[in-house]
Amino acid sequence: MMSQYWAQIRAVIRLEMKKTFLAKRGLWVYLLAFAPALMFGAHAFDVMRTRQYQHEVIAGHPVSRNLLDSIKPGMTMDEVQVKLGDPTSRRTVTTRRRTRTWLRYTDGESQYDFTFNDDELERISVHEIASLQEDKLIFATVFQFFFVRLAIFFGCVGIFMNLFRGELIDKSLHFYLLAPIRREVLLAGKYLAGLIATVVIFTTSTALQFWLLVLPYDSASVSQYMQNGGWQHLAAYLGVTALACLGYGSVFLAAGLFFRNPLIPAGIVLVWESANLFLPAALKKISVIFYLQSLCPIVAPPDRDMNPLLALLISSAEPTPAALAVAGLFAVTAVILFFGARKARTLEINYGTD
Amino acid sequence: MSVSGQEKTGPPPIEQSLVVFDNVSRFYGEVLGVNRVTLSIPPGITSLVGPNGSGKTTLMNLMTGLVRPTRGSIRILGVTPDDPEKLFRLLGYSTQFDSFPKGLTGSQFVYSFLRLFGTSHAECEKQAWKAIERVNLVDAANRKVAGYSKGMRQRIKLAQSIAHDPRVLVLDEPLNGLDPLVRAETIALFRELAAEGRHVIVSSHILHEVDMISDQVILLSNGYVVAEGKISGVRSEISEHPMQVLIRCNKPEALAARVFEQDSVVEARLHADKGGLLIKTRDADRFYRLLNQIALNGIEIESVAPADDNVNSVYEYLIGGEESTK
Ligand SMILES: Nc1ncnc2c1ncn2[C@@H]1O[C@H](COP(=O)(O)OP(=O)(O)OP(=O)(O)O)[C@@H](O)[C@H]1O
Ligand SMILES: [Mg+2]
Numbered sequence: 001m002m003s004q005y006w007a008q009i010r011a012v013i014r015l016e017m018k019k020t021f022l023a024k025r026g027l028w029v030y031l032l033a034f035a036p037a038l039m040f041g042a043h044a045f046d047v048m049r050t051r052q053y054q055h056e057v058i059a060g061h062p063v064s065r066n067l068l069d070s071i072k073p074g075m076t077m078d079e080v081q082v083k084l085g086d087p088t089s090r091r092t093v094t095t096r097r098r099t100r101t102w103l104r105y106t107d108g109e110s111q112y113d114f115t116f117n118d119d120e121l122e123r124i125s126v127h128e129i130a131s132l133q134e135d136k137l138i139f140a141t142v143f144q145f146f147f148v149r150l151a152i153f154f155g156c157v158g159i160f161m162n163l164f165r166g167e168l169i170d171k172s173l174h175f176y177l178l179a180p181i182r183r184e185v186l187l188a189g190k191y192l193a194g195l196i197a198t199v200v201i202f203t204t205s206t207a208l209q210f211w212l213l214v215l216p217y218d219s220a221s222v223s224q225y226m227q228n229g230g231w232q233h234l235a236a237y238l239g240v241t242a243l244a245c246l247g248y249g250s251v252f253l254a255a256g257l258f259f260r261n262p263l264i265p266a267g268i269v270l271v272w273e274s275a276n277l278f279l280p281a282a283l284k285k286i287s288v289i290f291y292l293q294s295l296c297p298i299v300a301p302p303d304r305d306m307n308p309l310l311a312l313l314i315s316s317a318e319p320t321p322a323a324l325a326v327a328g329l330f331a332v333t334a335v336i337l338f339f340g341a342r343k344a345r346t347l348e349i350n351y352g353t354d
Numbered sequence: 355m356s357v358s359g360q361e362k363t364g365p366p367p368i369e370q371s372l373v374v375f376d377n378v379s380r381f382y383g384e385v386l387g388v389n390r391v392t393l394s395i396p397p398g399i400t401s402l403v404g405p406n407g408s409g410k411t412t413l414m415n416l417m418t419g420l421v422r423p424t425r426g427s428i429r430i431l432g433v434t435p436d437d438p439e440k441l442f443r444l445l446g447y448s449t450q451f452d453s454f455p456k457g458l459t460g461s462q463f464v465y466s467f468l469r470l471f472g473t474s475h476a477e478c479e480k481q482a483w484k485a486i487e488r489v490n491l492v493d494a495a496n497r498k499v500a501g502y503s504k505g506m507r508q509r510i511k512l513a514q515s516i517a518h519d520p521r522v523l524v525l526d527e528p529l530n531g532l533d534p535l536v537r538a539e540t541i542a543l544f545r546e547l548a549a550e551g552r553h554v555i556v557s558s559h560i561l562h563e564v565d566m567i568s569d570q571v572i573l574l575s576n577g578y579v580v581a582e583g584k585i586s587g588v589r590s591e592i593s594e595h596p597m598q599v600l601i602r603c604n605k606p607e608a609l610a611a612r613v614f615e616q617d618s619v620v621e622a623r624l625h626a627d628k629g630g631l632l633i634k635t636r637d638a639d640r641f642y643r644l645l646n647q648i649a650l651n652g653i654e655i656e657s658v659a660p661a662d663d664n665v666n667s668v669y670e671y672l673i674g675g676e677e678s679t680k
Contacts, residue, residue, distance in 0.1 A: 004472045011469035171453035179470035180442035349420040
């Protein structure tokens with residue numbers, strides 16, 4: 001019996017595959033999915049170009065990082081220049097009372113600005129050309145606030161909502177309902193087809209984004225990061241991506257059975273998910289984002305320096321352990337699919353007027 | 355092959371060979387789809403005939419579980435339409451919907467939905483091509499359905515519904531849009547399928563189109579079964595019951611005189627306003643032909659309407675269908 005169901009599910013997936021991956025109206029799903037990759041690609045390109053420029057600069061003014069770090073406030077301009085040679089740039093401002101001078105050096109990774117008051121080194125500011133540390137936070141922010149909440153969310157609206165609704169509109173759903181297949185099995189097949197498509201599209205994008213994140217950095221610091229939690233981060237991001245498809249997929253598959261207009265459920269769910277932070281703890285758990293949030297490896301900065309007034313409204317978010325979060329998400333998905341299957345069982349063909 | 359045997363104990367054997375409607379009603383909100391339908395359909399060709407909106411499609415959708423009855427129960431060879439796993443190994447349905455899954459060729463379409471049975475690639479391939487051959491569409495089978503003509507779409511739907519070798523075939527207006535040659539071929543196919551002992555249930559809004567091939571006819575009107583049985587029986591049922599026609603015209607007396615020449619006209623009554631008359635006739639077919647001749651001879655006929663509904667209006671409608679096919 002199970003093997004029969006499985007064969008039927010595979011037949012449904014075969015029929016759905018083209019629609020989920022190559023829907024004519026589905027191009028925007030790809031744009032949405034790969035927009036962050038495009039952004040990180042542009043950033044990587046920019047960093048690499050700047051770095052190349054800096055390398056050309058230090059070819060003329062070779063300075064090592066050790067040497068740069070040996071400079072201490074209080075030194076004179078001459079002492080500095082003896083140690084480091086000519087700066088890559090120099091600026092002087094003379095007022096009635098004193099003369100200020102800035103000397104800029106670079107070792108190719110960071111930019112050092114030395115500020116002299118008259119002839120005495122007063123301040124050293126080091127500015128990394130690009131910082132993996134910083135970029136990781138940007139990545140975390142983009143991932144949580146754009147990729148999961150909007151890109152995957154609307155990608156699932158586009159793909160899963162259409163599994164039933166699209167065929168009701170095309171008036172071709174009856175072919176499925178006239179086959180010797182349980183409606184629950186049909187639902188499972190369609191859900192899996194949507195899941196395969198979204199997981200492939202969005203995890204590919206996540207992996208690509210991650211690769212572009214580390215691309216501009218030298219292999220030493222990349223492997224340093226990868227050995228120290230980097231792989232776990234990547235795995236977590238991929239996992240959250242897949243789980244987001246799983247959760248939002250079930251929501252919009254069911255929504256496609258209950259609603260004719262996709263904007264209504266999409267709007268309702270979007271508001272509900274966005275309000276999640278402010279909901280009482282019990283209600284928080286009836287959502288997808290709550291579990292995904294707890295699984296994200298790096299807490300995105302906006303959570304930390306949030307408006308204190310808003311922060312007050314947030315109910316105590318007891319940290320959920322990963323295993324529990326995954327189990328919770330599966331539970332929510334199962335409940336939604338259960339209601340979807342019940343609706344599918346009693347679904348009648350009513351395409352409106354012929 | 356794919357037809358599952360009748361297992362276990364079940365309803366009595368006679369039930370196992372009938373399509374049974376037991377006091378079935380279906381309302382769409384306030385709108386009546388069909389009402390109080392009780393039928394037992396044996397194997398052979400059965401035609402559901404009635405004008406637009408009379409409930410043919412509703413009956414077929416009820417038979418196949420696409421809609422559920424508001425009241426009553428249905429059994430297809432003993433199987434309830436609520437059990438698709440069993441039902442659709444017994445039954446194939448070619449719907450009235452003229453729409454298809456996107457991007458498939460004719461053969462891919464038939465093949466893909468056969469795979470839903472859970473059978474192997476080779477088996478499905480074989481069944482699909484056999485069905486396509488049966489509807490004579492081999493040449494076009496590798497083209498996209500989207501590029502098919504109406505007649506070809508009708509035939510590929512037919513192929514899809516017979517591919518798994520069902521014992522009951524439900525075909526909603528299968529002759530619609532076919533040219534005379536293909537129509538004859540398709541009718542021959544129905545006869546073949548019926549001769550193999552299957553149920554072939556077809557619908558049409560033109561009695562003339564199906565009466566010659568049907569083993570029995572079910573006449574529908576406004577959601578009710580108004581006549582049912584062998585075609586000869588249905589015909590006499592109609593003609594035994596005189597039909598009343600209201601005619602508005604400029605010279606009702608002259609018209610009355612003319613129509614009384616026909617012995618099937620049993621009564622003609624002038625309206626008080628001298629602007630029309632009511633006629634009772636046993637042979638509406640002949641009466642309408644006469645009326646057409648009269649209309650050519652200077653009497654201006656304003657309107658013709660059947661004076662009572664049910665059988666008469668259906669019959670009037672069906673005669674209209676005959677006229678139009680002449
Ligand atoms: N989905 C629906 N919603 C509301 N009313 C419906 C629906 N489907 C059918 N009806 C109504 O039920 C009645 C029977 O319709 P049905 O489609 O069964 O007729 P039909 O005999 O198949 O007509 P046709 O010859 O036009 O195909 C009609 O009055 C129709 O308006
Ligand atoms: Mg119809």
